Amino acid sequence: MPHAPEPALELTGVGHDYRRDGRRGATVPALDGIDLSLDAGEHLVVVGPSGSGKSTLLRLVAGFHRPTRGTVSVNGRPVRGPGPDRGVVFQRPTLFPWMTVRGNVEFGLRMAGLARAERRALAEHQLALVGLADAAHLRTYELSGGMRQRVAIARALAPDPGIVLMDEPFGALDALTRERMQEEVRSLWLLTGKTLLSITHDVGEAVRLGTRIVVLSARPGRIVLDEVSDLPRAGEPGTHPDFTATRDRIAHAVRAAAR
Numbered sequence: 001m002p003h004a005p006e007p008a009l010e011l012t013g014v015g016h017d018y019r020r021d022g023r024r025g026a027t028v029p030a031l032d033g034i035d036l037s038l039d040a041g042e043h044l045v046v047v048g049p050s051g052s053g054k055s056t057l058l059r060l061v062a063g064f065h066r067p068t069r070g071t072v073s074v075n076g077r078p079v080r081g082p083g084p085d086r087g088v089v090f091q092r093p094t095l096f097p098w099m100t101v102r103g104n105v106e107f108g109l110r111m112a113g114l115a116r117a118e119r120r121a122l123a124e125h126q127l128a129l130v131g132l133a134d135a136a137h138l139r140t141y142e143l144s145g146g147m148r149q150r151v152a153i154a155r156a157l158a159p160d161p162g163i164v165l166m167d168e169p170f171g172a173l174d175a176l177t178r179e180r181m182q183e184e185v186r187s188l189w190l191l192t193g194k195t196l197l198s199i200t201h202d203v204g205e206a207v208r209l210g211t212r213i214v215v216l217s218a219r220p221g222r223i224v225l226d227e228v229s230d231l232p233r234a235g236e237p238g239t240h241p242d243f244t245a246t247r248d249r250i251a252h253a254v255r256a257a258a259r
């Protein structure tokens with residue numbers, strides 16, 4: 001019998017406690033009892049009230065922290081630190097202002113030791129995918145917020161990571177740009193077939209983008225709802241007849257989780 005493919009992401013019995021500064025032994029329980037298995041090509045969106053451990057979950061997958069309990073694996077390999085198999089996009093893109101757009105996208109590729117011509121070809125491909133082919137020569141201070149976030153996405157995608165992690169990627173953008181970026185990320189996901197894990201406060205965004213939606217409870221964060229959705233694969237998810245009912249159900253779960 002053929003082997004089932006490894007999950008793209010697997011969390012088993014994951015818990016995380018932060019140590020409180022200056023108080024020996026005192027800890028803040030941020031996450032507890034997280035079991036999650038995500039298939040390649042899915043887009044998992046994590047929602048939950050403030051302080052429910054969403055960013056902590058993403059940081060554990062990114063390898064910025066080691067879990068206090070349990071294990072995190074990406075493509076069957078335990079996560080022991082940050083690595084090129086995971087691309088990260090933050091809420092406020094951390095771009096290098098002295099570099100051009102292309103230089104920023106090439107940065108990780110240069111660190112990985114790729115030759116100049118190869119770096120350039122990959123960067124140009126990614127910039128075209130995010131609609132910035134004509135902006136490659138600009139400095140990042142010449143860009144709008146949405147353009148900066150597109151550069152950050154191109155940079156995360158360039159090394160071809162197995163999974164892309166996005167921590168509130170549109171949280172700092174105005175409503176119109178945010179909507180446009182949601183649509184762009186959905187198209188990019190359909191086009192590239194990448195596995196994505198993102199975090200948002202916006203339940204509508206979660207339903208528009210997530211093929212899997214997980215709701216975390218308030219501290220410590222535990223999974224209170226884990227739902228598969230086909231909406232992002234179907235045309236314009238915001239106009240789908242199931243959109244409103246799904247959004248209301250998830251919003252209700254988030255409100256209940258905050259109590």
Ligand SMILES: Nc1ncnc2c1ncn2[C@@H]1O[C@H](COP(=O)(O)OP(=O)(O)OP(=O)(O)O)[C@@H](O)[C@H]1O
Pocket residue numbers: 018019020028029030048049050051052053054055056057219
């Ligand atoms: N570095 C840290 N040291 C101590 N406590 C922390 C640290 N980072 C987060 N916490 C605490 O862990 C809990 C979970 O935080 P986390 O940022 O993961 O939640 P979140 O759901 O992403 O919140 P938000 O939606 O407000 O960004 C919170 O109570 C927070 O105060």
